[in-house]
Amino acid sequence: MWFGGFQPFTLSDYPGCVAAIAFAQGCNFRCRFCHNTTLLHTPVHNVGLMNDDFVVKELENHRGSLKGLVVSGGEPTLQEDLLHFLSRIKDLGYKVKLDTNGSRPGVIQRLLKQELLDYVAMDVKSTMEGYAGLCGVPVSTDDILASIALIAASGISHHFRTTFGAPFMTEEALTQIKSLIPPGSSHIIQTFKPEFALDPELRGGRPSQ
Numbered sequence: 384m385w386f387g388g389f390q391p392f393t394l395s396d397y398p399g400c401v402a403a404i405a406f407a408q409g410c411n412f413r414c415r416f417c418h419n420t421t422l423l424h425t426p427v428h429n430v431g432l433m434n435d436d437f438v439v440k441e442l443e444n445h446r447g448s449l450k451g452l453v454v455s456g457g458e459p460t461l462q463e464d465l466l467h468f469l470s471r472i473k474d475l476g477y478k479v480k481l482d483t484n485g486s487r488p489g490v491i492q493r494l495l496k497q498e499l500l501d502y503v504a505m506d507v508k509s510t511m512e513g514y515a516g517l518c519g520v521p522v523s524t525d526d527i528l529a530s531i532a533l534i535a536a537s538g539i540s541h542h543f544r545t546t547f548g549a550p551f552m553t554e555e556a557l558t559q560i561k562s563l564i565p566p567g568s569s570h571i572i573q574t575f576k577p578e579f580a581l582d583p584e585l586r587g588g589r590p591s592q
C-alpha cells in the first residue's frame with residue numbers, strides 16, 4: 384500500500400486505544416468540505432509516500448507503547464493490497480480501526496469475514512439525494528447503504544459520522560441522515576472547519592468552476 388502520511392501517536396482517533404494513524408493515499412470522492420486534500424490523488428510515481436514496510440517497521444518498534452493502528456485516508460479500501468497489509472498488522476498483535484467513506488462494501492465485507500478489523504468508522508456524508516453533489520463525483524448510494532448495513536450487523540465496535548456545516552447541509556438534511564443510522568449504532572456529528580476545505584467557496588473564496 385501507499386500512504387501519504389503517518390502519525391506515530393494518537394489518543395483521540397481510536398476510542399479507548401493508544402494508536403498510530405496511517406493515511407492511505409488516494410480517494411474516489413472529492414467532498415466539498417474535505418481537508419485532507421493532499422491525500423486525494425492516486426499515487427503515480429510514489430514520490431514522498433510511505434509503503435507497508437515503513438508502517439510495519441514503525442509498529443514493530445513501538446509494540447510496547449501502541450496498541451492499535453488507525454487506517455484512514457484518502458480511502459483505504461481502494462488499494463488492492465489492503466487485506467494483505469492488515470494481515471501483517473494483525474500478525475504483530477495490533478488492533479485495527481478502519482476509517483472509510485463506505486463506497487466499497489465488497490472490500491469491507493472481505494475484511495470483516497477475515498477478522499481483520501476491530502473497529503470501523505464510516506462517514507455518512509449526506510442524504511442519499513445529496514451524495515453526488517456534496518462528494519463531487521457520481522456515488523452509488525446502494526453501496527453506501529450496503530456498507531451501513533454490513534457495519535451495523537458486524538458485531539464489532541463501530542460508529543457512523545457526519546460532518547455538519549451550515550454552508551452545505553441543513554438541519555433537515557441532518558435529520559434525514561440520522562434516520563439512516565440503524566438502531567444500536569452510534570452517530571457522531573463532526574463540526575465543519577472551513578480553513579482547509581477543498582471547495583474554495585466554503586473557505587470564503589470564489590465558487591469552484
Ligand code: SF4
Pocket residue numbers: 410411412413414416417418419422423456457458484
Ligand atoms: S473527506 Fe471525502 S474526499 Fe476527503 S478523504 Fe474523505 S472521502 Fe475522500
